[in-house]
Amino acid sequence: TQLLEQSPQFLSIQEGENLTVYCNSSSVFSSLQWYRQEPGEGPVLLVTVVTGGEVKKLKRLTFQFGDARKDSSLHITAAQPGDTGLYLCAGLNTGGFKTIFGAGTRLFVKA
Amino acid sequence: EAGVAQSPRYKIIEKRQSVAFWCNPISGHATLYWYQQILGQGPKLLIQFQNNGVVDDSQLPKDRFSAERLKGVDSTLKIQPAKLEDSAVYLCASSLGPRGGSRDTQYFGPGTRLTVL
Numbered sequence: 001t002q003l004l005e006q007s008p009q010f011l012s013i014q015e016g017e018n019l020t021v022y023c024n025s026s027s028v029f030s031s032l033q034w035y036r037q038e039p040g041e042g043p044v045l046l047v048t049v050v051t052g053g054e055v056k057k058l059k060r061l062t063f064q065f066g067d068a069r070k071d072s073s074l075h076i077t078a079a080q081p082g083d084t085g086l087y088l089c090a091g092l093n094t095g096g097f098k099t100i101f102g103a104g105t106r107l108f109v110k111a
Numbered sequence: 112e113a114g115v116a117q118s119p120r121y122k123i124i125e126k127r128q129s130v131a132f133w134c135n136p137i138s139g140h141a142t143l144y145w146y147q148q149i150l151g152q153g154p155k156l157l158i159q160f161q162n163n164g165v166v167d168d169s170q171l172p173k174d175r176f177s178a179e180r181l182k183g184v185d186s187t188l189k190i191q192p193a194k195l196e197d198s199a200v201y202l203c204a205s206s207l208g209p210r211g212g213s214r215d216t217q218y219f220g221p222g223t224r225l226t227v228l
Contacts, residue, residue, distance in 0.1 A: 004153075042115070042202050042219025043154070088153050098167055099217070101146075101153030 003027070004091055004102035012108045016078050021105040023089035024071045029100075030092050032065055032072045037086040037104070079109045113137065115220035117203050123226045129191040132223045136184070136205030142166070143180055144217060145188050146202040154202055160186065193227045200224050 004025050013019055023032065031050045035043035047056050049065035049072060056063045060083075062075040072089055086104045093100065116135040124130050136143050141162055146154035157176065158168040162183035171178070175194070180186040190197055200222040208215035 006153075041221050042204065044219070045216050048216075090153075097159070099144075099156060101155070103151065103153045 004089055004100055006087075006089055006102040006105050008105060009103065010106045010108075012110065013079055015080055015109055015111050017109075018075070018077050019079055019107070020073055020075045021087055021107070022071070022073050023091075023102055025091060026070065027091075028069050028094055030069070030094050032069070032092070033090045033099075034063055034072070034074055035088040035090060037088060043086075043088055076107075079107075081109045081111045083107060084109050115203055115205055115218055117201075117220035117223055119223055120221065121224050121226075123228065124193055125228050126195055127192040129189065130193055130225060131187050131189045132201050132203075132225075134186045134188070134203030134220060136186070136203070137207075137218055140205035140207050140218075141183070142206045142208060142215070143186050144204040144206075145178055145186070146204065148200045148202055148222070150199070157188070190225075193225075195227050198225055198227045 004023055007022050031048055033048045034046045036046055037043040047063045049063055052067045052069045054065045060077045064073050086106050088101050088104045090099050090101045118133050122130055143160045145157045147157050148154040157171045158178045159166040160180040163180045176190055178188045202219050202222045204217040204219045206215045206217045
């Protein structure tokens with residue numbers, strides 16, 4: 001069974017601080033996605049990384065896919081209260097069509 | 112472009128009762144997914160349709176859960192009878208591609224929050 005472990009589970013920081021959340025697995029994934037979910041809503045896709053070692057930037061968010069395609073990280077620079085939410089990583093299995101989600105990191109950014 | 116629609120948004124039932132959820136995907140999306148998200152966990156795929164055929168239902172508890180996607184558009188998910196552990200948010204998502212895939216974005220609806228008493 002492929003599992004994705006996210007850490008930390010919960011993070012509370014002040015506005016302006018930097019943070020990194022992690023997504024780890026012992027399995028190889030063909031791609032990995034990061035979503036953000038706000039209360040009462042469904043997850044919204046932030047990014048998809050496909051190639052081992054790939055780095056993508058989305059404004060203040062930097063996403064990295066591990067060289068072995070087993071792990072990923074999300075780094076947020078100068079966090080803002082609007083970044084508050086549940087961040088989920090999701091891996092697409094090597095078979096190609098099944099998405100497996102981690103349990104998420106709940107981020108709270110205080111003004 | 113309208114997003115994925117789900118109804119109802121909230122449902123409270125007693126154990127052993129039946130319940131049904133409805134999903135209308137984004138127009139033209141071939142693939143439809145139902146996920147179960149228990150509080151404090153990430154979404155777990157229950158069933159994935161390609162048009163009106165089932166691609167993956169390996170994690171669907173088939174003794175009590177059923178789903179259909181008539182005419183390859185709308186879908187319903189049913190639980191009969193419900194158990195306490197079925198309390199969760201049920202998310203529907205759709206994607207454009209014929210079977211999903213690494214470059215195929217899933218668009219999620221707002222979910223139905225089910226409470227089983």
